[in-house]
Amino acid sequence: MPYEIVNGKIDMEASYDNFLITFYNDNQGNIVTLTSKFEQALDDPIFFNKKAKEIKIDKENLEKYVGDYKFNSSSGCKTYLKDNVLYVFISGQPEYELYPIEENVFAFKKLKGYKVKFEVNKKDEVTEISFIQPNGTFNAKRN
Structure with a gap:
């Protein structure tokens, strides 16, 4: 112009x-x-x-999220580390890479709008994982 x-x-x-x-x-x-x-x-x-802002978490702190979790049904999920990166796996689905965006909150690398939030008690132990998805929030208790 x-x-x-x-x-x-x-x-x-x-x-x-x-x-x-x-x-x-x-x-x-x-x-x-x-x-x-x-x-x-x-x-x-x-x-x-808008891109979710990735924060840095060292391997020692990532390890507290690693474990097995169970939904209300008989199904469950597993979180684990691969090369200092947190992944989640639910039976029948591919593994999903996660990246930290807030304290105790991780976004899915390949799924926009999907997050997981870890509930942590006063002893800094993870007790539950919540899958925050467009179709609802699904909780799983730590085994």
């Missing part, structure tokens, strides 16, 4: 009357994407996808 030059200066004042930003939420209500036509010359809006 050309700008007018007045007294040797470029007038950068832009009208924001038709400037719209669209926010997209996940099933938990978190903003995951925003879009806007930042430049009128573009045909399509620009998409900005």
Whole structure:
């Protein structure tokens, strides 16, 4: 878009009357994407996808999450470390790589909107794992 030059200066004042930003939420209500036509010359809006911020946890602290967990039914899941990375496995499904995003909260590397949260008691022992998914939250007690 050309700008007018007045007294040797470029007038950068832009009208924001038709400037719209669209926010997209996940099933938990978190903003995951925003879009806007930042430049009128573009045909399509620009998409900005929010990435979960990965935090660092050393191997010693990761080990407290390792174990076997049981859902209310007869099925269960297992968490384990491979090359200092936490994985979760549920029978009949592939193993899923997890990465830490908050204290006791991990996101699935390949599944957007899926997380696990570990419940920890006052002794810093993991007692339960909660699978937070778009279709609900599923809890499993540690064996």
